[in-house]
Amino acid sequence: MRSTLSLVGGRVASGLWGSRLRSALALTGAFFLLLVTPPCEATGVGTEGHTFGQTGIFNSPEASRRLSREKLQAVSAGLERVTGWAGIHFERDTVLCLRDVRESGSGSPTARALLLKAMQTVTIFLEDYSRSFSVAFAAIQRRAVSHPDSGRSIPIFSLRLDFEDFRYLTGHPEALEAFDMGFVLLHELGHAVEGRSDPSDRRGTVEPGECEALVNEVRRELGLPLRAHYRSEHVFPSLLSDFSFGRIRFERMVEHQGKPRLETYFVQWPTKFVIR
Numbered sequence: 001m002r003s004t005l006s007l008v009g010g011r012v013a014s015g016l017w018g019s020r021l022r023s024a025l026a027l028t029g030a031f032f033l034l035l036v037t038p039p040c041e042a043t044g045v046g047t048e049g050h051t052f053g054q055t056g057i058f059n060s061p062e063a064s065r066r067l068s069r070e071k072l073q074a075v076s077a078g079l080e081r082v083t084g085w086a087g088i089h090f091e092r093d094t095v096l097c098l099r100d101v102r103e104s105g106s107g108s109p110t111a112r113a114l115l116l117k118a119m120q121t122v123t124i125f126l127e128d129y130s131r132s133f134s135v136a137f138a139a140i141q142r143r144a145v146s147h148p149d150s151g152r153s154i155p156i157f158s159l160r161l162d163f164e165d166f167r168y169l170t171g172h173p174e175a176l177e178a179f180d181m182g183f184v185l186l187h188e189l190g191h192a193v194e195g196r197s198d199p200s201d202r203r204g205t206v207e208p209g210e211c212e213a214l215v216n217e218v219r220r221e222l223g224l225p226l227r228a229h230y231r232s233e234h235v236f237p238s239l240l241s242d243f244s245f246g247r248i249r250f251e252r253m254v255e256h257q258g259k260p261r262l263e264t265y266f267v268q269w270p271t272k273f274v275i276r
C-alpha cells in the first residue's frame with residue numbers, strides 16, 4: 001500500500017523519510033503534515049446514495065443514526081491512537097478532517113496509509129447502532145456507487161457502530177489495547193478500502209483471515225499482541241451456567257530467560273449483551 005504525504009516545504013513518499021530530515025523536523029517540535037485529502041466540508045450534492053460523489057468519512061445524515069459529538073470524539077481518538085496522528089477531528093460534527101493533523105512520533109504507517117486511502121477513494125457514512133442486536137461492535141455494508149464524473153466511480157458504505165458493546169469488554173490490558181475502537185474501525189476499512197474478507201467457514205476459528213491479517217500488521221507495528229483467530233470462542237463459566245462469554249485470543253512472542261515464549265492474552269464479553 002502506498003500513500004502520498006506531502007510535508008510542508010517538500011513532498012515525499014511516506015517510505016522515503018530521510019532520518020536526517022526527520023530529526024531536523026523533530027527538533028522544531030511536532031510535525032505538521034499537509035495531507036492530500038478531501039476538503040473538511042461536505043460539498044457533495046445531497047447526502048443520499050449515488051448523488052453524493054465525495055470521498056471521505058461522514059456522520060450519518062439520518063437523524064436517528066447520527067453519532068453524538070461524544071461518539072465522534074471516540075472515533076477520532078481511536079483513529080489517533082492507531083495512526084499516531086494528533087488532531088484528527090470531525091468538522092462541525094459532520095465530516096472527518098485531517099487538515100490539522102501532526103505526527104506524534106508514534107502510530108502505525110499501515111494504519112495511516114489505510115485511513116488516507118479511505119479518505120481518498122470511498123465514501124463512508126458512520127451510523128450509530130448502539131444497543132443493536134444486529135451489530136457486534138461494528139459492521140460495514142456497501143450501499144451504492146456514485147459517479148461524480150465520467151470515468152470515476154466511488155463506492156458508498158454504511159459503517160455501523162455499536163458503542164455500547166465496547167463497554168462490556170474485559171480482559172488483559174494488552175488485548176484490550178489491541179481490540180479498541182481504532183482497531184475495530186481499521187478492520188472495517190480493510191473491507192471497504194482493500195476488499196479484504198473474513199473467513200466464512202470454520203477456518204475462522206483457527207485463523208484471523210485476510211482482513212485481520214492487515215489489522216495484525218498494524219498491531220505488529222505498534223508492538224501489540226496479534227489476533228489469533230477471527231471467530232470468537234464461546235466460554236461457559238460453569239457447566240450449569242446459561243450465561244456465556246465471547247472470547248478472542250491474542251498472542252505475542254516474548255523473550256523469557258533468553259528463550260522465545262508465546263504469551264496469550266484475551267478479550268471477552270457477555271454474549272447476551274453483545275449480540276449479532
Ligand SMILES: [Zn+2]
Nearest residue numbers: 187191198211
Ligand atoms: Zn469483518
